[in-house]
Amino acid sequence: MSHKLDLTDLDRDAATSLTAQLVERFRDAIDRGELGPGEKLPTTRALAEEVGVNHLTAVRAYRRLAEEGYVTATVGRGTFVRRVPPPAAADGPGDVSWQAAVLPEAPPSYPNQVLAQSLRLPVDPDAISFAHGWPDPALYPVADLAAATREVFDELGADTLTYSEPAGVPELRELIAARGREAHFASEPEEIVVTSGARQGLDLVGRALVSPGDVVAVESPTFMGTLTSLQRTGARVVGVPVDEDGLDVAALERLLARHEVKLVALQSSSHNPTGADLSDQRRERLLALARERSFFVLDDGVYATVRYTGGERPRLRAAAPGHVIYVDSLSKTVAGGLRLGWLAAAGPARQRLLDEKLAADMHTSTLVQHVVARYLAAGHHEALLAATNPIYRERRDALLESLRRRLGDEVEVAEPRGGHHLWLRLRPEVDERLLVAECLRHGVGAIPGAAMTAEPLGQAHLRLSFSMVPLERLDEGVRRIAVALRAVRRAQRQGLVAVS
Numbered sequence: 001m002s003h004k005l006d007l008t009d010l011d012r013d014a015a016t017s018l019t020a021q022l023v024e025r026f027r028d029a030i031d032r033g034e035l036g037p038g039e040k041l042p043t044t045r046a047l048a049e050e051v052g053v054n055h056l057t058a059v060r061a062y063r064r065l066a067e068e069g070y071v072t073a074t075v076g077r078g079t080f081v082r083r084v085p086p087p088a089a090a091d092g093p094g095d096v097s098w099q100a101a102v103l104p105e106a107p108p109s110y111p112n113q114v115l116a117q118s119l120r121l122p123v124d125p126d127a128i129s130f131a132h133g134w135p136d137p138a139l140y141p142v143a144d145l146a147a148a149t150r151e152v153f154d155e156l157g158a159d160t161l162t163y164s165e166p167a168g169v170p171e172l173r174e175l176i177a178a179r180g181r182e183a184h185f186a187s188e189p190e191e192i193v194v195t196s197g198a199r200q201g202l203d204l205v206g207r208a209l210v211s212p213g214d215v216v217a218v219e220s221p222t223f224m225g226t227l228t229s230l231q232r233t234g235a236r237v238v239g240v241p242v243d244e245d246g247l248d249v250a251a252l253e254r255l256l257a258r259h260e261v262k263l264v265a266l267q268s269s270s271h272n273p274t275g276a277d278l279s280d281q282r283r284e285r286l287l288a289l290a291r292e293r294s295f296f297v298l299d300d301g302v303y304a305t306v307r308y309t310g311g312e313r314p315r316l317r318a319a320a321p322g323h324v325i326y327v328d329s330l331s332k333t334v335a336g337g338l339r340l341g342w343l344a345a346a347g348p349a350r351q352r353l354l355d356e357k358l359a360a361d362m363h364t365s366t367l368v369q370h371v372v373a374r375y376l377a378a379g380h381h382e383a384l385l386a387a388t389n390p391i392y393r394e395r396r397d398a399l400l401e402s403l404r405r406r407l408g409d410e411v412e413v414a415e416p417r418g419g420h421h422l423w424l425r426l427r428p429e430v431d432e433r434l435l436v437a438e439c440l441r442h443g444v445g446a447i448p449g450a451a452m453t454a455e456p457l458g459q460a461h462l463r464l465s466f467s468m469v470p471l472e473r474l475d476e477g478v479r480r481i482a483v484a485l486r487a488v489r490r491a492q493r494q495g496l497v498a499v500s
């Protein structure tokens with residue numbers, strides 16, 4: 001309750017209704033500045049209780065204040081005194097200070113901040129970045145893509161530059177569906193929607209299938225973008241642990257016993273960041289639960305073809321095509337800058353996703369879709385995977401070996417079955433954010449575990465991505481991490497910093 005405002009003396013015998021009296025009091029307090037812009041008002045329940053009125057009276061009073069422009073309400077956050085924009089142009093025509101008052105609230109997202117930082121390219125040529133799980137640019141199929149681009153322009157001319165269908169260019173969807181039949185994520189081109197990277201697929205799923213206040217379960221840790229997209233829907237995003245067999249389905253069942261879950265987001269193979277696969281037993285149980293409890297499963301397969309142990313695994317979707325939405329892209333195998341991804345879905349959900357795609361950007365670049373269709377049709381992608389997987393495996397092994405040699409028991413790390421990352425647990429505890437900052441001072445980049453979890457794990461983790469670091473630089477990178485770790489531990493021992 002705002003204690004600046006005494007509402008206990010409403011006149012219950014007056015001709016004016018209690019709702020009108022409440023509105024009047026709040027309006028006066030806001031006009032007089034006793035309640036300032038952005039100030040949070042009590043919940044309707046707290047207000048009703050404190051004033052001794054019916055809950056509906058409190059709801060009606062806030063609704064009227066909102067209609068009159070005195071307050072704004074955001075689902076899940078509460079009711080706030082509206083911010084009044086200060087006069088513009090205080091500092092001339094370029095003044096932007098007034099924007100802060102009118103822009104919608106955007107709660108800072110640590111995962112998004114870390115993702116944005118990791119996208120800034122390193123400027124120091126001596127720096128070693130373990131922050132990006134992208135393909136190594138030295139392995140991009142530049143010649144194949146350049147040849148495909150020339151062919152497309154020669155054969156299709158102006159058609160390569162025209163607007164095209166929101167779902168994607170038909171030839172490309174045919175090729176993706178053919179790949180989907182082998183990998184079990186789709187059977188018909190009608191199920192496919194081409195997206196601008198898998199990141200857009202994740203975002204469309206959040207927009208199309210999730211409402212504010214829904215409960216969404218997500219692997220924790222997971223990709224920063226998955227967390228951001230789902231958190232932005234206004235849903236309650238609950239983390240479910242991941243172990244060497246992937247998502248802990250027993251933990252999910254405990255969550256399902258307490259909540260109606262709308263969506264479960266996971267990566268069923270080559271998980272980012274642990275490199276784990278969901279075991280067969282867990283796959284079956286998860287899909288049985290999805291059918292029993294009617295929730296959607298979002299299976300993200302961007303690393304599913306980057307394999308070191310056990311070959312490529314069938315995706316979840318074929319076993320439950322109405323429940324599973326599959327998201328994928330060429331970003332982790334060919335090149336992220338193409339921004340070429342796709343999703344596979346069926347039923348009304350697929351239509352909703354397509355509507356969101358149209359609303360977001362109409363369609364993915366026609367030119368890029370045609371180029372990629374040529375590239376895939378020529379069989380280049382399989383050849384690329386056959387050539388690059390052994391190179392990444394060698395880097396994975398070298399990094400594991402170096403970590404064990406230089407850090408021994410100080411790190412716990414599982415051998416990834418696929419993907420581009422190692423997930424390290426540091427022992428004894430250390431402040432991972434300080435460690436990442438110290439690593440940067442020593443010219444080495446890494447991602448702090450807290451950026452990848454829905455809730456704090458209470459343990460120190462780092463993600464190290466090895467795909468872009470040349471073999472001969474991996475050990476030097478680990479040496480720098482070890483030096484940074486010693487420095488942070490020393491500072492902690494001396495009481496200069498506290499473990500968070």
Ligand SMILES: Cc1ncc(COP(=O)(O)O)c(C=O)c1O
Pocket residue numbers: 133196197198199200223225267272300302303328329330331332336340341
């Ligand atoms: C698990 C996962 N999903 C999706 C994405 C986004 O992929 P894209 O670059 O295709 O948007 C990433 C990128 O890092 C990722 O790691």
